Amino acid sequence: MRAITISSPGDPEVLQVTDEPTPELAADEVLVRVHAAGVNRADLLQRRGFYDPPPGATLIPGLEVSGTIEKLGADVTGWSVGDRVAALLSGGGYAESVPVPAGQLLPVPDDFDLTEAAALPEVLSTVWSNIVGRGQVKAGEWLLVHGGGSGIGTAAIQIARHLGVKIVVTVGSDRKAEFCRSLGADAVINYREEDFVERVREICTHDDGSTGADVILDIIGAKYLERNIKALNTDGRLVIIGMQGGTKTEINLGWLMQPRKSVSATTLRARPKEQKIAIVAEVAEQLWPAVISGDIRPIIHESMPLAEAVRAHQTLEDGANIGKVLLIVDEEGAQP
Structure with a gap:
């Protein structure tokens, strides 16, 4: 099968189209014939040698796909060959076929x-x-999300609106600011022009007179840690999911203790299969009906052929995209 592999850690040019063996299938998995694959910043980190796949996972990048089921594992029930699906992966999406635990599938x-x-x-x-x-x-709380124009950011705006959560996002351009407002963001901060801490405390006000975000979803990491903590309300929760601004810094624990603020950091890819299956089940129950109805919609910047994976990575690194970049693996696979 055709796949994109990484010849050695480095710039986008290390991505290459190679011929790889079709993966073997475990009893609890299905084999998905990939139609399209999402390109994520985690893929860029892996390409640069900074984000290894979890133990046992393929080295082929790609953490999400859509396609059709072409084979069922011996223990799989509830799915049939030919079903159209979307899937959360630990890797392997940049390929013509990928094995997926059946619990990590969503029906399309x-x-x-x-x-x-x-x-x-x-x-x-x-x-x-x-x-x-x-x-x-x-519902009713304030959520701050950095990178409002990204795939994560555009999804967070819509999910917040769906949950009745008020959301403010940071962006780097007026074009992205306008788009985020059109999606339903309650407030948008251009971080190139304004200090986001000061603006968050002006925007996120509460009935008890306190100010600040109740929850922050952060993709930056060390560079923003101190300012994120200062932007939190009392009892606020900072969740770090990215390291674009580095991994090491120093903080004063007093900033956390007296106002009872908390900081956690996590990745999705490294979670055990059982946790991923549980998360996908929650998404299927809580969000997928809103996706099918159109209340939450995918935001796509550009789709390009699998062979143009280099350009796809360059597009994400340039940072001008609004929403997701996709690789099309099988054009015919889109037919129902």
Whole structure:
């Protein structure tokens, strides 16, 4: 099968199209014929040698796909060959076929665009498991999300709106600011022009007179840690899911203790299979009906052929995208 592999850690040019053996199938897995694969910043980190796959996972990048089931494992029930699906992966999405635990599948109706479905599993699972699972955000609270124009950010805006959560996002351009407002963001901060801490405390006000975000979903890491903590309300929760701004810094624990603020950090890819299956089940129950109805929609910047994986990575690194970048693996696979 055709796949994108990484010849050695480095720039996008190390991505290459190779011929790889079709993966073997475990009893609890299905083999998905990939139509489209989402491109995520985790893939960029893996390419650069900074984010190894979890033990036992393939070295082929790609954490989410859409496609059709072409083979069932011996213990799989409830699915049939030919079913259209979207899937959360530990890797292997940049390929013509990928094995997926059956519990990590989401059904794609015949009248839903199969290409667009590839833009959803990773972002929905990431946002849901972190703002609800770890952040414990509640209706009426304020959520701050950095990178509002990203795949994570555009999904977070829509999920927040769906949950009745007020959301403010940071962006780097007026174009992204306008788009985030059109999606339903309550407030948008251009971090190139304004100090987001000061603006968050002006925007996120509470009936008891306190100010600040109740939950922050952060993709930056060390560079923003001190300012994120200062932007939190009393009892606020900071959830770090990215390291674009580095991994090491120093904080004053007093900033956390007296106002009872908390900091947690996590990745989705390294979680045990059982946890991923549980997260996908929650997404299927809590968010997928809103996706099918159109209340939550995939935001796609550009789709390009699998062979253009280098350009796909360059597009994400340039940072001009709004929403997801997709690789099309099998054009015919989009037909119902």
